[in-house]
Structures are given as structure tokens and as C-alpha cells.
Amino acid sequence: MELINIEGTPKTPTVSMNPTTGVIEIKGRSIPENSIEFYKPIVDWLEEYNQGSAAKTVVNIQLEYFNTSSSKCILDVFKKLENLKKNQKDVLINWYYEEDDEDMLEAGEDYESIIKVPFKMIQIVD
Amino acid sequence: MSFFLNECYARMNQGEVIVAYKGSISADIISNTLSLVELKLEESLEQTGVKKKLYNVLVESLQNLFHHVDAINGVDNSENNYGVFVLAKQDQVFRISTGNFIRSDKSKILKEKIDKINSLSKEELKDFYKFVLNNQSFSEKGGGGLGLIDIARKTGNKLDYTFYDYSKEFDFFNLNVFINE
Numbered sequence: 001m002e003l004i005n006i007e008g009t010p011k012t013p014t015v016s017m018n019p020t021t022g023v024i025e026i027k028g029r030s031i032p033e034n035s036i037e038f039y040k041p042i043v044d045w046l047e048e049y050n051q052g053s054a055a056k057t058v059v060n061i062q063l064e065y066f067n068t069s070s071s072k073c074i075l076d077v078f079k080k081l082e083n084l085k086k087n088q089k090d091v092l093i094n095w096y097y098e099e100d101d102e103d104m105l106e107a108g109e110d111y112e113s114i115i116k117v118p119f120k121m122i123q124i125v126d
Numbered sequence: 127m128s129f130f131l132n133e134c135y136a137r138m139n140q141g142e143v144i145v146a147y148k149g150s151i152s153a154d155i156i157s158n159t160l161s162l163v164e165l166k167l168e169e170s171l172e173q174t175g176v177k178k179k180l181y182n183v184l185v186e187s188l189q190n191l192f193h194h195v196d197a198i199n200g201v202d203n204s205e206n207n208y209g210v211f212v213l214a215k216q217d218q219v220f221r222i223s224t225g226n227f228i229r230s231d232k233s234k235i236l237k238e239k240i241d242k243i244n245s246l247s248k249e250e251l252k253d254f255y256k257f258v259l260n261n262q263s264f265s266e267k268g269g270g271g272l273g274l275i276d277i278a279r280k281t282g283n284k285l286d287y288t289f290y291d292y293s294k295e296f297d298f299f300n301l302n303v304f305i306n307e
Contacts, residue, residue: 010161031160031185033153033192065178067185068272075259100175103182103280110256 001052004045012038013063017045022054026077027062030070039073046080053089057081062096062124063104071107078115085117093119099126130290134210134300138223141216151195151209151226156188163213172307180220180305183280184213187303190273191224198227198296220305228299233289236299243274244284251279281305 001019008014013028032038059081066074078093085091093115095108105121112119135148145163147155163184167177188211195207209226228236246254255275262271278285286302 011157031189033156033189065182065185067189068276069189071259071272071276098174098178100173101178102175103179106252110252110259114256114260 001045001048004041015042017042017049019049019052020054022057024057024059025062026060026074029064030066030074032067033069035067035069035073039070039076043073043076043080046077046084050080050083050087053084056090057084057092059091059093060096061093061108064098066107075111075114078111078117081117082115091117093117094122095119096122096124098124130292130298131210134225134290134298135212138210138212138225138300139214141214141221144213144215146210146212146214148210149208151192151207153192156192159188159211160185176305176307179280183277183303183305184222186273186277186280187211187222187224187301190277191226193273194228195226196229196232196296215307218307220307222303222305223300224303225298225300227292227296228289230295230297233297233299237287237289240274240285240287243278246278248279248282251275255279277303 003019004015004017006012006015008028011029011032013026013030015026017024030038061074081091081093093111095111097104097108105123108119108121112121131148135146139146144166145159147159149155160181164181167181170177172180191209191211195209198206198208209224211225212221212223214221214223243251243254255272258271258275274285281303283304283306286304288300290298290300292298
């Protein structure tokens with residue numbers, strides 16, 4: 001399987017996905033008008049990753065902003081991770097939020113209540 | 127008819143205006159406006175938390191406008207996708223006003239949706255958001271049906287709106303979103 005490295009733009013996040021180490025990172029901002037196109041390769045990659053994943057998958061989500069169009073795609077990403085978990089794989093989602101960003105913490109808690117994967121809420125202190 | 131739009135626009139332009147636009151709504155206009163407002167916010171003395179919330183709600187409001195402008199001919203030199211938006215501050219409250227034409231047959235559904243959102247408590251809004259997030263698919267324009275719910279949740283304020291009868295086929299929809307400083 002290939003590594004994924006997508007460089008961030010003012011509207012889309014930096015993404016890196018490593019099938020060997022099982023480390024997945026989504027960082028920056030995710031505010032494109034239509035997110036489906038951006039997230040499709042990520043969701044497809046996870047689908048394939050499900051066939052032969054690393055023993056442990058750690059997902060770091062560190063978003064500054066994301067719009068509601070992205071929120072659905074992020075849920076799709078998490079649903080793929082839920083499938084991994086169902087296949088008895090170890091999965092952890094680290095959800096980062098800035099100290100003064102309660103909305104981002106709440107967004108993480110929303111996902112945590114929908115998706116059956118362990119979440120860790122991590123506050124970023126400057 | 128242009129008189130009516132100018133009236134609406136003038137009313138939106140009350141207070142200390144940070145950015146105001148009327149004309150064709152395109153992806154570029156939205157992106158450029160967001161960059162401009164971000165720069166202006168960086169220079170301002172608002173708390174980071176307020177800046178973040180304001181920017182987030184502005185993204186959602188403008189993208190909502192972008193997804194929902196209905197093409198109407200003959201307005202403002204026949205521009206298609208006509209819409210207006212204003213970001214202003216008055217008495218420690220930021221206001222994002224948007225205006226766009228909507229086919230009259232769609233007004234009722236939109237009105238019902240906003241009334242429903244406005245009737246919900248903080249906890250109910252959270253549940254409604256999660257329900258739509260988990261159960262509703264994308265519209266053909268790429269919207270997820272979550273924009274207004276998200277705006278209501280983040281601002282903690284009711285959505286203020288008016289539908290103006292414009293013609294037999296079209297209404298003009300004005301939405302005002304308030305963000306407390």
C-alpha cells in the first residue's frame with residue numbers, strides 16, 4: 001500500500017497516512033465548499049487499509065477550522081476506523097483542540113458519541 | 127425592483143461595517159472575502175475565542191449562501207447567482223446578514239426548518255446536529271443540511287430571518303446571524 005501525503009492549502013488540511021506505522025494525521029483547516037472530492041482518496045485508502053492494517057492505528061486530528069461539509073466526510077473517515085475496530089484491531093483517535101476553542105472540543109465529543117472507537121481529547125497549550 | 131434590493135442592502139449596512147458585498151456569488155468571491163476578513167480579524171483586538179467563532183460562523187454563512195443562491199434573471203444588470211452579505215458590528219454584537227433569492231415553493235420548507243432550529247434548546251440542537259450528521263446525505267450542491275444548525279449551535283442565538291415577496295416565482299430571503307463579543 002502507498003503512503004499518502006497531501007500538502008495543506010488555505011482550505012484543505014495536511015494529510016499523511018502511513019500503512020506500515022499505522023499513523024494517520026489530518027492537520028490544519030478543512031473548509032472547501034464541497035469536501036467529498038477532497039476526502040474520497042482518504043476514505044478509499046482506509047477501505048484498502050482495512051484489508052491489511054498495522055496492529056495498532058493511531059489517528060491524530062488537529063484541525064483549526066472545519067465546515068459542516070467536511071464534518072460529514074470526517075464522519076465517513078471515522079466509520080472506516082470503526083470497521084477496523086470491529087475487526088479486532090487496535091485503534092485510537094487523538095482529537096486535538098486549542099485551549100480557548102470549546103466548539104472544537106464539543107465537535108470531538110459529538111464524534112466520540114457516534115463512533116465506537118476510543119477517543120482521547122488533547123488540549124493544545126501555547 | 128432594484129430599489130427594493132438597495133433598501134435591503136442599506137438596512138444591512140447599519141453599524142460598523144467590516145465587509146459588505148452585493149452581486150454575483152461565486153466560489154472566488156467567498157474565498158477572497160474569507161481571506162480578507164481573516165486578515166482584518168488578526169489585526170483586531172478581539173479575543174482569540176471570539177475571532178475563531180466569528181470566522182467559523184462566517185465560513186458557514188457564506189458557503190450556505192453560495193450553495194443556495196437561486197439563479198434569477200434581470201436583477202442588477204442580469205447577474206446570475208445574485209446575493210448580498212454584510213459583516214458588521216453594533217453594540218458589542220457581530221452581525222452576519224445574507225440575502226438571496228429563493229424559489230417561492232422552497233421558502234416554506236426553509237422557514238419550517240429555521241423555526242424548528244429556533245425552537246430547540248442547546249441540548250436538543252446538539253442531538254439534532256448529530257442526527258442530521260449521521261443520517262442525511264449530501265445534497266447535489268454539496269451542502270450537508272447542517273449549516274444552519276451549526277450556526278445556531280455555535281452562536282447560541284436565534285436565527286433572525288425575513289422572506290420578502292419579490293415576484294410570483296421568487297422570494298428574497300434575508301438571514302441575520304448574531305455573534306456576541
